[in-house]
Amino acid sequence: MVVERLGNNKVRIFISYEDLEERGIDRDEIWQNGRKVQELFWDMMERAYVEVGFEVMGPIAVEAFTMPTEGVVVIVTQVPSIPEEVEKDKEESDTDEHIVMVDPSTAFTFVFDDFENVLAAAKVVHASFDLTTSLYHYRDRYFLFIDEETMDQTETDALWAILHEYGTLSNVTKAVLDEYGKLIVQDTALETLTQYFTN
Template identity: 80%
Template sequence: MVVERLGNNKVRIFISYEDLEERGIDRDEIWQNGRKVQELFWDMMEQAYLEVGFEVMGPIAVEAFTMPTEGVVVIVTQVPSIPEETDKNREEEFAADEQIITVDHSTAITFMFDDFENVLSAAKVVFSSFDLTTSLYHYKDRYFLFVNEEEMEQEDSDALWALLYEYGTMSNVTLAVLEEYGKLIIKDTAIETLNQYFA
């Protein structure tokens, strides 16, 4: 299970088909609101809280889509609600939490690939659909693609995420670690450069 915070009120969670099988959930069963699926959902929410501080408070909207061989992507959005009575202390506490969450929000993702062929395959698919700032690193015998999502619409970001997951996996390795300990292969124009030289 991989959790990524998308903003103040939204998280994206990836769960593989292997994870589902371990929980005794069939692929078709994920769309049913059975006990196992409910338990899975609240496990995901607990994981989201532990990893990125996303806490379910009030109404939420849940979107899910499947990838043919990888697993299921679930996007959970906290829906704004207006409380009947809110005292001043809770307003101030909420404002403080909002500031912390905003600071933690990331506008970049890092994907890890086991071999260079997978990097090339991902670059070819992404190049035709997106205009991105991407850097490629080599670290601990794997390849890491750092993608800046700052100017992307949310819908495009989700589509990009799903495409990259066909060839690699999301990584928690930060840009700072890659710059310090990894080897920079291509800076800022990785997707374009790979397609130029390995088309």
């Protein structure tokens, strides 16, 4: 198990398939909320506290994705309390982000706290992938929607690993972004950002 702190409120943990087998956990079980998986999670949190000082206090968002031949990467993020004014938005939509274990698919959304992180991610990803991407602004953050049916699992995992350096996986759907967000670039977000905003 390898623990890496990504910021004040985020930690990344890698656990190999060998480690899972030693704990009696099949790789498919990682998506289930069974007793062994819960024990594994709290072991990871204890290791994160001991090694990098990451302490779980309050709500957290948990994301996980597989590396086909190596193991599982788990991203844990401290979630700030929701301001009262944001609660009003729930009357319009009940699709807020929440604690989630995510199985990779070919359509997903990453959220970025600022535009600089979007640009940094765009520069790296566009150099390695040819993707259909749309960029939205929603609730003072930037959401990159990626829809690529031709990617295999290995490519998806590699893409996630890059994007997690700059943003966080979000479960805000494209439908919500279309309805409530502001579309900045449609379908060619990475290409456009790289062309006009990076050297």
